[in-house]
Amino acid sequence: MFDHLIESILPIIIGILEFMGIFIVTIGAFRAFYHYVKTLLFKDHYPVKHQFANSMATGLEFKLAAEILKTVLIQSLSELVILGSIFLLRVLMTIVIEWEMKEDNKQKQNPSA
Template sequence: MLEELIALLLPPIISICELMGIFVVAVSAARAFWNYCKGLVTHVPLDVKFDLANGLATSLEFKMAAEILKTVLVRDLNELVVLGAVVLLRALLSLLIHFEMKSHG
């Protein structure tokens, strides 16, 4: 019973987490582009790179949350290996973005 409930509720929650990540990337990219254009016109230096990297890091956190939730639904070892590789790649990307943000700021 509990397994059926989890199998029913988890896919929409995973989709919502992934959509939130996509939304954060889109908003961050649009905002960074707007600030970049504004900086070109006003000649006031804005930290566009840091703002975009911050948005990307936040987005990756939402995507990682979705991947972690997917581990509950894994049925066989092949799915787990692929899921593990995706989580590892996203964790490395997040680490690189955070490193870039610290070295930039």
């Protein structure tokens, strides 16, 4: 009975988490584009790259949470390999984005380096 409840509720939760991740990245992309154009036209200074990277990293965290929950529903080894590959790619993307954000902060604090 508990297994049936998990199998019926979990896909809904996974879908919601994935939608949240997509929503965060989409809104972040539109905001970054708006501020980028505003910076070009009005020479307004706004940390577009940092804000966009932050929204991408946050959106990826929600997508990773959905991937972790998907492991409960795995029924075969091939599904595990595919899910593991997707998980690794998303973790690598998150690490790269976080690294870029740290490097960007270092450059802003130490412009002569």
